[in-house]
Amino acid sequence: MLEIRWHSRAGQGAVTGAKGLADVIATTGKYVQAFAFYGSAKRGAAMTAYNRVDDEDIINHEKFMNPDFVLVIDPALTYTDDITLNEKDDTKYIITTHLSKDDLIKSQPKLEGKDVYVVDCMRISQEKIGKAIPNTPMLGALMKISGMYDIDFFKEKMLEVLSKFPQKIIDANMAAIETAYNEVE
Amino acid sequence: MTEKMELKSVEVWDGNLAAAHSLRQAQVDVVSAYPITPSTPIVENYAKFLANGYVEGEYMMVESEHAAMSGCIGASAAGGRVATATSSQGFALMVETLYQASGMRLPIVLHVVNRAMAAPLNVNGDHSDMYLGRDSGWIQLDSFRQQEAYDLGLMAFKIGEDHGVRLPVMVHQDGFISSHTAQNIFPLSDEVAYSFLGDHQPFNAMLDFEKPATYGAQTEENWHFEHKAQQHHDLMTKVFSKVEEVFAEYEKISGRKYRIVEDFMMEDAEVAIIAMGTTVNSARLAAKIIREKEGIKAGVVGIRLLRPFPFEQIKEVLKDVKAIGTLDRSSPNGTVGMLHNEISGVVIENEKVPAMKNYIYGLGGRDITIQMLQDIFKELDVSAKAGKRVGPIQKFINVRGPELSFLGK
Amino acid sequence: MEKRGWDDFDPGVILFSFEKDKKVTDIATTEPENRPYSQSNSFSSDQASGWRVEKPIFKQDLCIDCQFCWIYCPDMSIISRDKKMVGVDYDHCKGCGICVEVCPTNPKSLLMFVEAKEEAEALAEWPEKKKEEK
Numbered sequence: 001m002l003e004i005r006w007h008s009r010a011g012q013g014a015v016t017g018a019k020g021l022a023d024v025i026a027t028t029g030k031y032v033q034a035f036a037f038y039g040s041a042k043r044g045a046a047m048t049a050y051n052r053v054d055d056e057d058i059i060n061h062e063k064f065m066n067p068d069f070v071l072v073i074d075p076a077l078t079y080t081d082d083i084t085l086n087e088k089d090d091t092k093y094i095i096t097t098h099l100s101k102d103d104l105i106k107s108q109p110k111l112e113g114k115d116v117y118v119v120d121c122m123r124i125s126q127e128k129i130g131k132a133i134p135n136t137p138m139l140g141a142l143m144k145i146s147g148m149y150d151i152d153f154f155k156e157k158m159l160e161v162l163s164k165f166p167q168k169i170i171d172a173n174m175a176a177i178e179t180a181y182n183e184v185e
Numbered sequence: 186m187t188e189k190m191e192l193k194s195v196e197v198w199d200g201n202l203a204a205a206h207s208l209r210q211a212q213v214d215v216v217s218a219y220p221i222t223p224s225t226p227i228v229e230n231y232a233k234f235l236a237n238g239y240v241e242g243e244y245m246m247v248e249s250e251h252a253a254m255s256g257c258i259g260a261s262a263a264g265g266r267v268a269t270a271t272s273s274q275g276f277a278l279m280v281e282t283l284y285q286a287s288g289m290r291l292p293i294v295l296h297v298v299n300r301a302m303a304a305p306l307n308v309n310g311d312h313s314d315m316y317l318g319r320d321s322g323w324i325q326l327d328s329f330r331q332q333e334a335y336d337l338g339l340m341a342f343k344i345g346e347d348h349g350v351r352l353p354v355m356v357h358q359d360g361f362i363s364s365h366t367a368q369n370i371f372p373l374s375d376e377v378a379y380s381f382l383g384d385h386q387p388f389n390a391m392l393d394f395e396k397p398a399t400y401g402a403q404t405e406e407n408w409h410f411e412h413k414a415q416q417h418h419d420l421m422t423k424v425f426s427k428v429e430e431v432f433a434e435y436e437k438i439s440g441r442k443y444r445i446v447e448d449f450m451m452e453d454a455e456v457a458i459i460a461m462g463t464t465v466n467s468a469r470l471a472a473k474i475i476r477e478k479e480g481i482k483a484g485v486v487g488i489r490l491l492r493p494f495p496f497e498q499i500k501e502v503l504k505d506v507k508a509i510g511t512l513d514r515s516s517p518n519g520t521v522g523m524l525h526n527e528i529s530g531v532v533i534e535n536e537k538v539p540a541m542k543n544y545i546y547g548l549g550g551r552d553i554t555i556q557m558l559q560d561i562f563k564e565l566d567v568s569a570k571a572g573k574r575v576g577p578i579q580k581f582i583n584v585r586g587p588e589l590s591f592l593g594k
Numbered sequence: 595m596e597k598r599g600w601d602d603f604d605p606g607v608i609l610f611s612f613e614k615d616k617k618v619t620d621i622a623t624t625e626p627e628n629r630p631y632s633q634s635n636s637f638s639s640d641q642a643s644g645w646r647v648e649k650p651i652f653k654q655d656l657c658i659d660c661q662f663c664w665i666y667c668p669d670m671s672i673i674s675r676d677k678k679m680v681g682v683d684y685d686h687c688k689g690c691g692i693c694v695e696v697c698p699t700n701p702k703s704l705l706m707f708v709e710a711k712e713e714a715e716a717l718a719e720w721p722e723k724k725k726e727e728k
Contacts, residue, residue, distance in 0.1 A: 018367075019197065019367050022197045022367050022368075023197045026195055026196075026197045026369050027195075031368070031369055032197060032367070032368065032369060033366060033367070033368050034197070034366065034367040034368075035361070035362070035365060035366035035367070036365070038308065038309075038361060038365065057369075058368065059330070059466040059467070059469055059470050060466070060467060060470050060555060061330070061359075061362050061363075061366075061463035061464070061466050061467045062467055062552055062553065062554040062555050063362075063552040063554075064552055064554040064555075064556075
């Protein structure tokens with residue numbers, strides 16, 4: 001079982017990102033789950049979304065999770081959310097930031113000694129998509145760090161998931177995925 | 186002519202979308218709705234399917250849930266295939282009309298996306314609304330996951346609309362945990378789903394001008410009791426066999442087997458959890474783990490059909506078990522939980538009466554983890570080994586503050 | 595009406611206007627007394643003649659067939675055929691007097707009399723035309 005936790009603000013597309021990821025993974029015959037914690041959430045409120053992936057049918061409906069990956073798509077949440085909650089020894093963190101990895105860890109010392117990767121999904125989405133919707137670039141970064149799928153295969157599947165959108169938006173998202181895949185470190 | 190929708194063999198849908206597709210594939214004639222979280226996307230998606238030509242029907246926007254069910258009653262009495270969806274406070278406002286629908290024996294399908302009852306206001310899932318409906322004379326089917334909300338959503342029409350049954354049917358799913366969680370769904374094709382149901386066959390329809398009928402007559406003590414007696418009689422004697430028949434027929438087209446009482450690892454079980462909703466699935470996982478880890482002979486009984494209550498089937502499944510934990514996701518507010526009461530009434534008819542413990546959990550969407558479920562099995566094992574209940578009857582799980590337990594200390 | 599047991603009626607507290615198995619296709623042209631009204635229909639079950647203290651009596655030679663009484667009667671108890679007033683359905687008339695109230699002739703073609711009054715006696719006592727007041 002692979003488990004992923006997203007830290008996001010309502011409106012940044014973590015739920016869409018988690019469902020998009022689930023859509024892609026399901027096409028490969030795996031079992032998926034995508035959910036989020038909702039309150040009466042307003043745009044901008046901190047929220048979390050979740051993915052589970054397994055080769056077997058998923059019958060686990062607990063919300064509790066020891067994540068294998070923590071994806072932080074809003075830079076400020078690294079400081080205001082408890083992003084290391086219920087972590088495992090080998091939990092991997094992919095964090096949206098304009099800082100270098102070293103500077104990030106200096107600014108948030110509890111990431112010291114952890115498996116941390118950085119990528120600026122905010123800048124990438126603003127540059128490529130024209131809006132601060134950092135969900136799809138984070139998926140590109142996740143593909144690189146997890147090695148879950150070959151990036152070309154992943155992009156091909158994402159095309160199907162995004163197929164209802166206008167071509168311009170599809171192209172922009174593809175470019176964002178590609179850029180984040182290349183930039184994450 | 187309606188448009189067919191090409192579906193993949195595996196879709197990633199949440200429980201709401203799954204339920205909405207069941208309404209589309211059933212070609213529901215009338216949806217009269219007043220949307221409420223977390224059930225909103227069910228009727229919203231039906232309206233979208235309708236607007237895009239995938240359903241031939243009517244979407245009635247009304248001013249309250251009371252009016253929503255009233256609209257359903259009128260449309261169903263007139264002779265249409267009718268459905269709607271609601272949750273929590275909306276369900277509560279519908280209650281008066283729920284009794285009207287069942288008393289008039291109208292086969293309306295109501296998707297209830299279970300949510301807590303205020304106060305305090307809360308949009309998340311628990312079973313308070315489901316429990317509120319249990320004396321209303323409806324058939325209540327419970328899904329433990331999203332796929333089942335779709336499957337039961339289709340089967341509900343076939344069960345309720347049967348001329349020997351003629352009762353409204355609720356299909357329950359857990360708010361958010363099922364309704365807003367996307368998982369792999371294996372849908373039927375539009376053709377297979379519709380031909381399974383067939384065209385709606387009206388029964389004593391109000392709009393049959395050659396045979397006019399009055400619905401909603403007044404009866405006083407001279408007739409009322411006979412009508413209620415007949416309804417109870419039909420619930421007790423006609424529904425079980427029909428549900429089993431529809432389950433068997435559905436298995437043929439879907440490969441998915443449904444049972445009125447879903448027992449899991451109960452063949453040799455000494456301790457059992459009785460639950461409803463998504464907790465049934467989580468408890469199955471916990472039972473597997475605790476058997477492997479601790480050798481505790483754990484089993485799970487999921488109540489698929491809450492009303493009519495499958496007394497005989499549950500009695501059979503529980504005949505050899507030593508300790509039972511009934512898990513109620515609704516505040517009993519002054520007594521033991523509903524499942525505890527119902528199951529206790531069953532097991533005293535068995536030769537061996539097990540130790541009974543009642544766990545109140547998950548109110549307002551509070552998590553129940555696999556670890557907590559394992560801990561319940563461990564606690565039940567203590568009672569099973571002692572041959573009698575150890576500790577109090579009722580206990581609250583995962584609530585902050587000092588341990589909260591009641592009765593039988 | 596016969597008091598049947600719980601197992602002896604259709605589900606749903608549904609009352610049928612007509613006898614079971616009898617379809618009515620030409621209801622508009624079938625006179626009420628020829629329609630197969632069921633026992634539960636108010637035509638059969640709600641015979642209200644016992645309620646009356648007073649009853650309307652009809653004097654045909656004064657009637658101008660305006661149909662006011664037929665329209666206003668709340669219980670469809672004015673019998674009219676081919677737009678000609680025929681009489682009163684005493685099985686269903688509750689004696690409310692509305693027909694008398696709306697009757698425009700002078701003297702009125704319908705008048706209220708005590709329930710026990712014989713029709714012939716009533717007709718013999720019918721008042722004269724009232725002079726218009728100037």
